[in-house]
Amino acid sequence: MDLPVVDLAPFLQAAAGDAAASPAEAEEALRALCATVSASLRDTGALLVKDPRCTAADNDRFLDVVERYFARSDDSKRLQERPHLHYQVGVTPEGVEVPRSLVDKEMQDRIKSMPEEFQPATPKGPDPKWRYMWRVGPRPSNTRFKELNAEPVIPDGLPEWKETMDSWGSKMISAIEVVAEMAAIGFGLSKDAFTSLMKEVML
8 A cells, every 4th residue: 555645844834924836826735735634544544744844863863762772671671661650651561562452342343344355464462562651742730640641751871862752752743733734624624623632631
């Protein structure tokens, strides 16, 4: 399956009042771009984007610090494990998370009812990968879900960890917000139809 690669630059330029084409041409081009976004999300649930605000150097910096962390021994990584917080911060070791499709009978039945050529691959056991949960953005000052808003866990020996993770995370959120605006326009909704929901604070 070939996914479209959508360059966010024209949309960002238009939002900044910096469109190169005539207003009518620019609006038509942007609507077509937004239609590409909404169609891809509707048909595949996925999309590839190119954001000029996120550079290759940003990507390399993020990958470098994450690779150095995961190259550590399992015992060293487990120092950042927080099972009492339901793994909502810090590291989650391999074999902890169980795919929903293994325990959800309704989902299993739905998968079996699909034509075989369209059935997704179904995992056979717990997730074999490690992951690290790093929340980005402000936390609510008052919440009923303290474990979901716990303080972040910062690995020792990686002084650049917090700045790198926060920077990369904020860039991802910024890109997602633009995609959400474009998708809303593509679906014929108001520009903030999705982003207004994204910014609601759960108390």
